[in-house]
Every structure is written in structure tokens, then in C-alpha cells.
Amino acid sequence: KAGVTQTPRYLIKTRGQQVTLSCSPISGHRSVSWYQQTPGQGLQFLFEYFSETQRNKGNFPGRFSGRQFSNSRSEMNVSTLELGDSALYLCASSLGRPNTEAFFGQGTRLTVV
Amino acid sequence: KNQVEQSPQSLIILEGKNCTLQCNYTVSPFSNLRWYKQDTGRGPVSLTIMTFSENTKSNGRYTATLDADTKQSSLHITASQLSDSASYICVVSGMDGGGSYIPTFGRGTSLIVHP
Numbered sequence: 001k002a003g004v005t006q007t008p009r010y011l012i013k014t015r016g017q018q019v020t021l022s023c024s025p026i027s028g029h030r031s032v033s034w035y036q037q038t039p040g041q042g043l044q045f046l047f048e049y050f051s052e053t054q055r056n057k058g059n060f061p062g063r064f065s066g067r068q069f070s071n072s073r074s075e076m077n078v079s080t081l082e083l084g085d086s087a088l089y090l091c092a093s094s095l096g097r098p099n100t101e102a103f104f105g106q107g108t109r110l111t112v113v
Numbered sequence: 114k115n116q117v118e119q120s121p122q123s124l125i126i127l128e129g130k131n132c133t134l135q136c137n138y139t140v141s142p143f144s145n146l147r148w149y150k151q152d153t154g155r156g157p158v159s160l161t162i163m164t165f166s167e168n169t170k171s172n173g174r175y176t177a178t179l180d181a182d183t184k185q186s187s188l189h190i191t192a193s194q195l196s197d198s199a200s201y202i203c204v205v206s207g208m209d210g211g212g213s214y215i216p217t218f219g220r221g222t223s224l225i226v227h228p
Contacts, residue, residue, distance in 0.1 A: 004156075042202075042218055042219070042220045042221065043157075043202065043204075043218040044218065045215050045216050045217075045218075055213075056213040056214055056215055057213060057215075058215055090156050090157075092156075098144070098145075099144075099145050099162055099164055100162075101159045101162060102147075102159060103159070104156030104157050104158070105156050106155060106156050107155075107156055
């Protein structure tokens with residue numbers, strides 16, 4: 001059974017640009033959540049999508065957005081990139097039922113210069 | 114404000130020894146508490162998930178406890194192995210002011226196991 005796949009693994013962007021990250025969940029999983037991990041703040045929750053609808057949202061500015069497709073694949077977009085957006089972006093998939101296990105991808109390392 | 118505090122920040126032990134990591138939280142209302150293991154450069158891997166009614170859960174050499182009254186959890190690692198060297202992260206899910214269930218992460222305990 002294939003795991004959670006995130007693409008690309010590494011990305012370098014310039015301030016002011018926008019970026020789109022992709023996450024393919026485990027087959028059968030309908031929930032995809034996104035997280036930002038930095039040395040200064042640790043792991044922080046961005047948002048969760050379930051059946052193409054945003055179900056939960058963390059405390060991030062509107063520059064961070066996402067969507068989910070009918071095949072449960074999800075994309076995350078960050079517009080007007082800032083240096084502070086440099087981070088490891090992780091996604092996790094699950095069945096979406098309460099208290100079920102979430103499986104993380106390897107992450108996308110974004111560097112903003 | 115929901116918060117999760119982990120201690121110690123880092124820990125060094127010898128292979129074969131046991132250790133216990135601590136997690137205190139102020140998340141309310143509480144949904145569940147999870148412990149994850151994260152190896153350097155990789156995504157976190159789930160170790161245990163506990164709800165309000167559970168006070169102990171084991172996964173091989175890992176045993177987590179939960180005291181919902183004092184809002185404390187611990188992760189006990191038995192007979193440590195070199196492969197246990199990683200960051201251990203406590204995550205507590207609860208409802209925010211907007212009615213969404215969101216996870217709050219601790220900063221993690223960095224464990225190093227020496228031969």
C-alpha cells in the first residue's frame with residue numbers, strides 16, 4: 001500500500017512569488033491535513049480538507065490556501081511569499097473519522113530567498 | 114489559549130535503558146492526545162492515540178499514559194534501542210474559539226540513544 005506522497009521534495013522560491021505544493025493521500029483516505037514545521041515554532045496546523053471541503057483551519061493568514069480534488073489529492077498554495085515562509089510543509093492523510101491514525105508524508109522543504 | 118508543553122527538551126540515554134517523556138497541556142475541550150516519533154528529515158510517525166476515557170496505551174516498547182484530570186501525559190520507552198533516537202512530539206486536539214477541532218503541537222523532546 002503506497003504511503004502519502006508529497007511533491008516536490010525541495011523548492012526554492014523568491015520573495016513575492018507564489019508556490020503550490022501537492023499531496024497524494026493513501027488510497028481510501030478522504031481527509032488531508034497540512035502543517036508547517038519550523039525550528040522556531042515547531043509544528044503548526046494549517047488546515048484540513050475532507051471530501052473536497054475545508055473542515056478545520058488553523059491560525060494562518062489568508063496567503064495560505066488549499067483545495068482538495070475529487071480523488072482526495074490536495075494542493076496547498078502560498079501567495080506573496082515571505083522569508084518567514086521558509087519551512088518544511090507536511091501533509092497527513094487519514095480516514096477522517098474521529099481518533100483515527102494519521103499518516104504523514106516526507107514533506108516539502110520550501111526555501112524563500 | 115491552547116498550549117502543550119513537553120519536557121525535557123532533550124535527553125541522552127544509554128542503549129538498553131528506559132526513559133519517560135512528559136507532556137502537559139491546557140487544551141480544552143479535549144478530543145484526543147497523540148504521540149508521534151519524528152526521525153530527522155522525515156515526517157512524524159504515529160505511536161499512540163488516546164481519548165478522554167483511556168489512561169494507558171501501548172505500542173511495542175512504547176507505553177503512553179494519560180491523566181485527563183491533571184492534563185498530563187507521559188511516554189515511556191522500555192529497553193531503548195539506537196533506532197529510538199528521534200524527536201518525540203505530543204499533540205493534543207481540542208476545539209478552538211471558532212468551533213473547529215485543531216491539533217496543538219508540543220515542541221518535542223529530542224532523544225539520543227548512545228551505544
